[in-house]
Amino acid sequence: MKLTTLLFISILSILTSCNGHTSNPKKNADQFKDPFVKGDTVKELGNNIMLIYQDKKNNYWFGSWVDGLYRYDGKTILHFTTKDGLLSNRIDDIKEDKYGNIYFNNSGEIVKFDGQNFITVSPTSNSDSEWKLEPDDLWFKSYQDSGFVYRYDGKYLHRLKFPETKEGNDYFAKFPNVNYSPYDVYNIYKDSKGNVWFGTASLGVCLYNGITFTWLSEKELEFDVETAFGIRSIIEDSNGKFWFSNSLHRFNVYGQDSTTNYLKEKGIGSLDGKKDGDLVAIISMEKDNNNLWMATYNKGVSRYNGQQITHYPVKYNGKDITVFSIYKDNNGELWLGTHENGAYKFNGKAFEKFKPY
Template identity: 45%
Template sequence: MNKIKTTLRYLSLISFFATFTSCNGQNKAIQPEEKKIEIGVTVAQVDQTIWAIYQDKQSNYWFGSKENGVFYYDGQHVKHFTTKEGLVSNAIRGFQEDSEGHIYIETERGVSQFDGQTFKTLPIANPDSPSNDWVLEPADLWFRIGSTNNGVYRFDGTFLHLLKFPKSPEEEAFYRKYPNTGIRPYGLYTIYKDRKGLMWFGTASLGVCRYDGKTLSWHYEEQLQTTPNGGDFGTRAIFEDKEGMFWINNTRFRYNLKPNSTINTDFQKEDGIGYLDEKNKKAFPFFLSITEDNEGNLWMATYEEGVWKYDGKELIHYPIQEDKTTVLLFTIYKDNKGVLWLGSHNAGVYQFNGHSFEKFLK
């Protein structure tokens, strides 16, 4: 694949996954009673294009499809929700949950809130009203709503507020490189909240923007954006491991941010996992999604090359195929019990059985 085709291919992908998990209390007697969901259509399987996975506090699973709505699994049955049930759009990009157990479903056209019985579309604040400054409140939720906005939507419990990013130092260089492109470089591919509650935003072509509650700062490196074949990958995955080190897009380096630092001026870049094969200098994997299991191993999902596990010493490869067809992956997710799940572009959902990934609901 030449450089232009590779660039267009990677920039056409949209990944999206923002995940918040919560632990159930130890005293089951005080847990709120789960109400049976009456709406939706019962189906036998989930869609083949699952781009987002989430398990709620009641242990139900939510699977978001590319453009065919939501599939809800309660451990026994699968229900299908679409715009017919009240979703704002069938193009699902992520799930979140608030302290009251409401599920927020991010789509290409807006955000739907589900209270257990009905869907409500979150209102967007009037853009002509006095602007909302950037703030960082623990209970706020953050959404992309598509991948072309110059900014991020913050939900304060009442309204969604579109907050625009400051100008990136890489903006002019991007437009010199792609003068006639229709690509919007500030478009968001991912949102990540680290352990301190700071927000990280991965853009299509300008690297990472981080918000610490006071300052918005940018960080860009060519090796984080450009694949070995020359394609512009965008910033699709950001993750803080158990040691507090950050991984961005690929395994070549990891980043140690010093206390009270801004991302672009005060961090230590360390060697990451390196090459897959030092002898042949095979390229390090670019991943669309990453998580950490309960033992501290890193798991990285790539689009075409399956899953890579890093146990602190070596990379272990898990090819994912259906019959003889390569499964194209979009997300990897750890559920409340530590079980790993995969969402794919062409083969539905896979679940890790302790040894390999097997198809869910064959």
């Protein structure tokens, strides 16, 4: 089956701005060693920990939607908030460039930490000709209800809009008063070939290979459109097959340039292993060797080893908790970000609440 493929034709860029420029990235990375970093020393993480990231220096960063940022170096936890230079106390993404500089999606604005200060990286004007695919680019979601994405090329931050699609136009025609964009991006994933995938609010998945935009709709994904869940998670497994927010199907995607095809294959069905079990939407996925880990909103985490499913409840005081993300660190250890119960870590048998001391 051939996907609907939209060939985006670049137009001449008419404006560039130095606002997105950050000078001497290597120097900024070295400044990270400065011992006089702002932030308050705390004994524990807050309850709302949505994201976890471990940088090249093995520091852990914990992003919250309400409490800002935490950095843990194995000994000390530093807490950063708006009083330390963040634009807000909501962190939606954490990325790192090849020089070791750390970037945060801070309520839709991109902020860089140079070891001493949080520096806002301002976007250039909307320049659709800057849709490109370079190996060192960093991609960020824009703020909710905007339908934009950011591409940071190391000098400039480009605010990019998806080319219009028939499905997008049909959606706006059907819901003219909708208060969000169906192009809103929930998830950005770079595959083994360097292509970038975008999981959207209502239009399914978009694959960008540097030349074309290929869309796989929620209908083609057999995703439950009525849940309004969107595509929250994308992953390529060890066999090169793709999974999109549920375990019902996996996809073999092949082709290049202007032609991309897919073969829909049977997945693993319901995560409880029962033939007639409930199909649970997957909010975040991670892979560990040949294992595929699937985190659900409030039904724990499941591991699929290619043959069988193992379920791991995630609880606090005997009650199931809500999970937002799963992350594998530099040592291969698995972490969970949760809405109300801090960070959890896998001990080899179960996920337990992380306690640094």
